[in-house]
Amino acid sequence: MKRLAIFLAGAALALGLCGSVAAQSARIPVVAAENFYADVVKQLGGERVQVTSILNNPDEDPHLFEASPKTARALQHAALVVYNGADYDPWMEKLLAVSKGEKRTTIVVANLVGRKSGDNPHLWYDPATMPAVAKAVSGYLVQADPAHKSDYDARLATFLASLKTIDDRVASLHAHYKGVPVTATEPVFGYMADAIGFEMRNLRFQLAAMNETEPSASDIAAFEKDLRERRVHVLIYNSQATEGLTKRMLKLSKDWHVPSVSVTETLPAGKTFQQWMLAQLDALSGALQGWQQ
Known part of the structure; x- marks a missing residue:
């Protein structure tokens, strides 16, 4: 900047x-x-x-x-x-x-x-945005x-219809995992997590990470306790911002067998927006399988 x-x-x-x-x-x-x-x-x-x-x-x-x-x-x-x-x-x-x-x-x-x-x-993770x-x-x-209105109208209808697959996947996750406690290193996935109905923990830690400030010692300790005591069912992390604290939490999640799911802030090469969203939702669904509410 x-x-x-x-x-x-x-x-x-x-x-x-x-x-x-x-x-x-x-x-x-x-x-x-x-x-x-x-x-x-x-x-x-x-x-x-x-x-x-x-x-x-x-x-x-x-x-x-x-x-x-x-x-x-x-x-x-x-x-x-x-x-x-x-x-x-x-x-x-x-x-x-x-x-x-x-x-x-x-x-x-x-x-x-x-x-x-x-x-x-991170507005694109809100299902209402696109x-x-x-x-x-x-x-x-x-x-x-x-002159090409009919083509644009048809393309818009096709695009909006294609988003229904994402909405259906979110609805399915909501039906199975509403209220399930999860955590994240940053609030990148925040709007989608809200749509699914997760109980999102460690928000102060996430905001500090997003704003590139140091989380407080108590916020770091609370995050680590959630992982160590398996109070959360999954750790969502931004794989484009893996600084020291993110790596530390990922190691703890691995040590204590808390599944982790990567999300990104940029569309991966060769994927459409819809494919990108569905791939991340599928990864989240796979990480959550086996947990009982």
Whole structure:
């Protein structure tokens, strides 16, 4: 983040020299800050959209991302920009302020679902989020390219129908594991855990980890006690942020035979959003099998 202010002036000059946006190609240029939103746009737009995503690497911690002039250039000709908001990708607002897109439309996911600064920013794990995103994106595509409305409408219907498989899986987990105590190293999976109905423990520890502050000694001790005494049925961890304390808790979970499940903040290569969600829910279901309420 520290480097952002240094290059903003240069990026502004470079973008200003570009003048007016070149004539739009046959495909609608879209930039999505996160690659799972990019995947949704691709599913909704097909060959009629050209989508660029900024956060792509599932092996890197998204919180450590630093914007660069290349990121600014990606926004230069975007007709549509989609980003998370709720302080998850604050560099987007600064870049958009530099890039003067005259006819650019911006969709901030947090605004769609009524979330704000201070809320859990991992909005894509809330089952209610992607239907809202899909409808907003599809609405834009129809407005921008009305000649292909029937195709966009069909793609939206297909996408929304495909989410039912995720909803059904969540409902099944809710039926079997509502009230089951679990824990996590960060609140990445928080909205999905709420939808399933888990009793989520060690929230103060999780918030400290997410905000890159040190959990208190008492919070660390409580987390370790939950694992050592097997008070929780599964440990959910962010595999893109495996710092010292996360590794420590993973070792304890292994030592005390508490199953652990990995979740990520970035869509893995070669998967759609739906496949990604289902794979993680399946892993969670497998970890919980054998536990009795």
